[in-house]
Structures are given as C-alpha cells and as structure tokens.
Amino acid sequence: MISAYTGTQVREAEQPLLAxxxxxxxxxxxxxxxxxxxxxxxxxxxHRLYGSRVVVLAGKGNNGGDGLYxxxxxxxxxxxxxxxxxxGAAHPAALAAFRRAGGRAxxxxxxxxxxxxxxxxxxxxxxxxILGTGATGGLRxxxxxxxxxxxxxxxxxxxxxxxxxxxxxxxxxxxxxxxxEPVLRADLTVTFGAAKAGLLADPGADYxxxxxxxxxxxxxxxxxxxxxxxxPTDLGRILPHPARRAHKYSRGVLGIVAGSTQYPGAAVxxxxxxxxxxxxxxxxxxxxxxxxxxxxxxxxVVCSDGTVADNRVQAWLVGSGMGPGDHEQLARAAxxxxxxxxxxxxxxxxxxxxxxxDPHVVLTPxxxxxxxxxxxxxxxxxxxFGDRDAVEAATxxxxxxxATLTGATVLLKGPATLVAAPEGTVFSQADxxxxxxxxxxxxxLAGVIGALLAQAGPGVWLSRSLGISGGGHWTVLAALGAxxxxxxxxxxxxxxxxxxxxAGAIADAIxxxxxxxxxxxxxxASKRNSHSQPLR
Numbered sequence: 001m002i003s004a005y006t007g008t009q010v011r012e013a014e015q016p017l018l019a020x021x022x023x024x025x026x027x028x029x030x031x032x033x034x035x036x037x038x039x040x041x042x043x044x045x046x047h048r049l050y051g052s053r054v055v056v057l058a059g060k061g062n063n064g065g066d067g068l069y070x071x072x073x074x075x076x077x078x079x080x081x082x083x084x085x086x087x088g089a090a091h092p093a094a095l096a097a098f099r100r101a102g103g104r105a106x107x108x109x110x111x112x113x114x115x116x117x118x119x120x121x122x123x124x125x126x127x128x129x130i131l132g133t134g135a136t137g138g139l140r141x142x143x144x145x146x147x148x149x150x151x152x153x154x155x156x157x158x159x160x161x162x163x164x165x166x167x168x169x170x171x172x173x174x175x176x177x178x179x180x181e182p183v184l185r186a187d188l189t190v191t192f193g194a195a196k197a198g199l200l201a202d203p204g205a206d207y208x209x210x211x212x213x214x215x216x217x218x219x220x221x222x223x224x225x226x227x228x229x230x231x232p233t234d235l236g237r238i239l240p241h242p243a244r245r246a247h248k249y250s251r252g253v254l255g256i257v258a259g260s261t262q263y264p265g266a267a268v269x270x271x272x273x274x275x276x277x278x279x280x281x282x283x284x285x286x287x288x289x290x291x292x293x294x295x296x297x298x299x300x301v302v303c304s305d306g307t308v309a310d311n312r313v314q315a316w317l318v319g320s321g322m323g324p325g326d327h328e329q330l331a332r333a334a335x336x337x338x339x340x341x342x343x344x345x346x347x348x349x350x351x352x353x354x355x356x357x358d359p360h361v362v363l364t365p366x367x368x369x370x371x372x373x374x375x376x377x378x379x380x381x382x383x384x385f386g387d388r389d390a391v392e393a394a395t396x397x398x399x400x401x402x403a404t405l406t407g408a409t410v411l412l413k414g415p416a417t418l419v420a421a422p423e424g425t426v427f428s429q430a431d432x433x434x435x436x437x438x439x440x441x442x443x444x445l446a447g448v449i450g451a452l453l454a455q456a457g458p459g460v461w462l463s464r465s466l467g468i469s470g471g472g473h474w475t476v477l478a479a480l481g482a483x484x485x486x487x488x489x490x491x492x493x494x495x496x497x498x499x500x501x502x503a504g505a506i507a508d509a510i511x512x513x514x515x516x517x518x519x520x521x522x523x524x525a526s527k528r529n530s531h532s533q534p535l536r
Contacts, residue, residue, distance in 0.1 A: 001234050003225035004195040004428075007133030007174030013193065013221035024093070026216050027062065030167075030192040031069030031094075033214030037190045038074060038125055038164055045162070050078035053123040053161075056098075057146065057184075058083045058090055059130040059170070065091030066192070067129025067166045068098040075101035082123075084108050084116050086130050086143040108142050117149030122161075126150065128184045129166035133196065138171040138180025147171075148182045165189040168196055169207040175226070177204030178394050185209070193218045197227040200428040201396040205416045227396070227426045230476075230483050235517040238480060240278060240455040251280030252454030255313035256301075257332040258320035258346075258443070259290040266321020266347075268297045269440045269503050273447025274317070275300055276510035277484065279454050283311050285332055308335035314457075315342040317450035319349025320443045337361060342453040342474070345408075346446040351376070357408035359422055359474045362453070364446055366413045367391040370402055377405045400426065409474045411449070413442060417482040425472040427479035432486030433501075435493045440503030441485075448510065449481035488513040 005013075017026055042052055056071040058064035068083055068091060075081040081103040083090070088107055099105060106116060120126050130143055139147055147170070154163070165186035172179050177198035189199060189208040193216050198204040200211070230238075242251050254274050259267025267290050274282050275298060284294050284303045291303035308316070318333035326348065333349045342360040345353060350369050355377065357363075365373060368388040375383040384401075385391045391398045392414070399412040403420040412418045415434070419427040456477055488509040492501040495509070 001231060002195055002200075002229040003222075004197040004200050004227040004229070005222060006197055006226045009223055009226065010133060010174075010193050010196070010218070013218040013223075016221055017218060022217075026218070027065055027069060027094070029216040030066045030214060032073060033192070033216070034066060034070040034127070034164070034166055034190045035073035037188065037212055037214070038070070038127070039077070041162060041164070041188060042124065047124055052079045052125065054079050054081045054125045054127065055120040055123040056081065056083040056103075056127045057120070057130050057150075057170075058085055059132075059143070060085070060087035060089045060091070061132060061134075062091065063132030063135075063166055063170075064129050065094035066132075067127050068094035068103075070127065070129075070166070071103050072097040072101040075103045082106065082119065084120070084146065086146060108146055110142060110145070113142060113146050113149055117146055117153050120150045121153035124161045126154075126161065126163045126184070127166055128163060128170050128186060131170035132167055133174040135170070136173075139182060143170075144182055147184045151182060151184055162187040163209075165208065167191050168199060168204075172198055172204040172207055174198045176394060176396050177201035178397075179203045179207060183207045188212065190214055192216050194222055194225075197396065200227055200229060200416060200430070201418060202414055202416050203393060203395075205430065227428055228479075229428050229430075230479055232483075232487070232517045232520050235480060235483055236520050238476065239484075239514060239518060240452070241518070242278075246280075248280035251278070252315070252451070252456075253281040253283060253313045254279045254450045254454040255283045255285065255308070255311050255316045255336065256447070256450065257285050257308070257316065257318040257329055257336055258322065258446075259286050259294075260322050260326045260329060260348075261287060261289060262323060263321030264290040264293050265440060266443045267294055269443035269507065270317055270320045270346075270447040270450070271298045271301050272504065272507040273444035273485075273510070274451040275447075276507045277448040277451035277481070278514065279451035283313055285311065286329060308332050308339060313341065313454065315344075315450055315453035317344040317346065317446050319346040320446050322348025324348075324351065342456075344446050344450045344453065346442065353406070355406075357406050359407065359409050360453075361408040362411060362449060362474060362478050363402070363406065363408050364411045364413065364442065364449065364478075365402075366442070367395070367398075370398055370410075370412055374398065374402055374405070396426070400424075409478055411478045411482060413445070417486070419475050419478045419482065421472055421475040423472070425475045427475055427482075429479055429482040429486060431483045431490065433490045433493045435499070435501045436486065436489040436506070438501065438503060441489070441506060444503050444507045445481065445485045447507075448485050449478055452477045452481050484510060484513060484517075487517065
C-alpha cells in the first residue's frame, strides 16, 4: 500500500534531522535521487547521457537547492546544464556546487524570459525546482511568465525532451492537490521522503505525471498517512474468497433497487457488475418491464416488484438509473437506507438522501452530483463547492467535506477516484484508463462495490490488516471496488489494443482481473520498491 502525507507532516518529520545538523545531508540525498531518476529516464528514452541538455528552473529556497545540487551531479556526468535562477538569488552552497561542476547559471528577468524559455523547450530535460512544499499561492511575476512561456513552447514543439518536477510541480498544493496556474506539467515527479497527498489527488495528479519516491531518512519519523492507495498486491490479500463449505447465502446476497423505464440498462449493468464481483445472489426490485430486461440479460438474478422489507439481503445498492419522478423506486431506496444494512447510494438516490447518514452508507457521486449534494447540505449562499468546476479544482477537500457533513463514506469518481470516511481515512485509486468515462461504467462500479459490501460481513479484519483504525473498513471496501473496476477497465481496453470499451466489457473483465490480482498476492510478489519504481 502506498502512503501519502501532507507537506506539513513531511516537514515535521524532517525536524529531528535538521535539529541534528543534517540539513545538508537531506538535501544531498534528495538531489542524488533526483539526478539518478533523470539519468534513468534519459536512458529509458534512448538518450545518451554525455552532451544531453538539462535546464534547471531553480527557485531561491531549498527546492531550488535540491535542483541545483542535482544539476551539479548531472553536469559531472558530462551533461550541458543550465540553471535559470527564477528568484534572482539561489541557495548559496548549491549554486556554488553547480558552478564548480561546470553548470551555467542565468538570472531571470523580463527581457531574457523568451530566450530562456526557448532554451528550456529545446532541452532534453527540464527540471522544475522553483517552489517546494512550503510555498503557497503559486508562481508570481517573472517566474510565472517563464513557466507560461515554457509551457507554450513545449506544447508547440516536436518534443523530444521531458519535464521532471522536483518534489512536486511548482504551484501544486502538497496537501490538497489544488493547482494555482500557471503550472508546468511534469512527465515525472521525483518526491522526497514520502509521496505527497496532493500528487495523488486531482488536479495535482494531472500535473504530476508518474510519481517516484526517493527515501531520504525521515521515514521513521512520519506519522499516520493523510491518504492511502491500494496496490494490486493489496487487493489479493483483501478480496473475499468463498470457504470450502460456502453456499450462495453465506457468500452474500445483494439487493438492488435501480433502473427505470427511462434508464432500464442501468439496472442490468449494476446487476452484471455485482454478479461479476463474486456475490452469492442478487435480488432485484423494480418496475416489471425493467425486471423482464434484467431476467433476459442476467438469468441468475431473482427479480420482483416487492418491498425492501420482504427481501432478506446483506447489503443494498440503490439509485442507479433513477430519476426524481420514479417515486416507487425512490421509496424503496429510502427504505433500504433506513434498514441499517450497508448501502451503496448512487446517482438518482443522492438528491433524496437524509441529511445524516452512517459510514456503512457509501455514496458514489461524480463531481457534478457531489456539487449538488454539497450545495443542498450547505445552502447555496455558503457553498464553496457550488458547481462541478469547483469540485474538480479541489477534489480532496470536496470529498472530505462531503464525508464530514453526511457522516457517510464518500467515493468521488474521477481519474483519481477518492474515497473519504467521516473519521478522516482517505484512499485514492487511479488504476483505470480514460476509456472508463463511458455510459454505464458507474453502474457497473456501484454493482461491484455493492457485491463487496454484501460479502464483507463485519469486515473489521479489512481495516486491521491494513493498519486502519475505527470503521475504516467501509472505506477499504469502496477503494477495493474502485481499484478492481479500474483494473478491469484497463484490461478490457488492453484487449482491444488500448481502444475504447463499453460498460458491459468492463463487467466481463472483472472475474479475470480478480483472478490475476489474487494470483499476484498469493505468489508472494513483493510490493514495488518506491525508491526505484514509479507510483501509478
């Protein structure tokens, strides 16, 4: 499992070493790791090291010092290295080392901006080392103008080079992932000591590219993480597996209240997702015409137009494909939520939720649906997240706020899907492909999570196995479902040479994906070494 931390947590973990006079040692470790990552990337792209052109955009603080020391290492390997001092001044010792190694330093001013930007765009590597974790408010003045010009020139060039961010892309908030434009989009972010939470949440993840962690010796001083990410080897350890004497009822029964005459396919896809994710039985409640369609597509499903009270299940899925006019279905959804059983509340159920819920209710909105929910809860005049754009600009804060206000577990769908618990546990899963953005994909996801809730029982062992306290197992289950869904979508796309997929193809790929991650865990494969391998 990947653990990520806020910038404040990382800086506090550095304090014992700084107090011991090891500040320069930390900087040298970070710079050495950064330089090695650049060398590895150059070689992977088929570049010769000797003579490669490197431009370091260096701020005047410690982040700039990391970049300058890394530039000195690279210059010593025979690379043509230029530093653009974006703040006029620079870390004195690092700048001196850079110049001793043969690096050329240029001070940034308005007159030189275009020429320096063009030089950066022609380089084989651009290292963004302007702002670090302690910066707020983004780039300003000449530094902002330079990054805008470099971004423009790179976008218009036939790019052979790449951008590496030092610790994090300048302008990205290490704690929340919020981005203050302009931000130079990195192909690779080399971050020090631990992954930063803002690199694993959108929009920060948009700018980070691949993320690689360089250990610098602070790891034993880190507290509990601010954010976690399940890896494939984790999935195999926590996926449910039937016991030898299992039967369909002991494997979990999921009740589904979904679909409508307008969107009957949502019920079918939710049922397909649940069946693919190992639940012992699915009971569907809905309009007769939709039930007939479900029977045709999924003969394993038991269908009726009865009540929630008449059906014995271990968990419910409600809301997929339902609208405000579907009064009978909404009444069933309300009864399911009031039952005290675990519930996935999706799409059409979200506007009808009571104001206070419990963590065993998992909400699965996209950004627009979450904005509507938060506006309803906060009042339109006070809503920070009043529309989709506002949510997408600060996904981590939005998901956390929704979990706090509702008391529910909130899964915010997106390129980096976030799962937030009201007690503070947060997961970020980014296992999918952009092709997952297709009609019905969310219905399949809801079915997968519903199936996992029905199979989990008390589920406390899930959180204990991952070192999570309290009721975090609901968050683990939702993150598990998001990861399985994402991996299945990627597998379905890969089977089509990386092309588009349908929601049905995602459901079809889930059993094989389940089997692969189970085998990966059972084989004893070690977790990826964060020092040498990038995070996905």
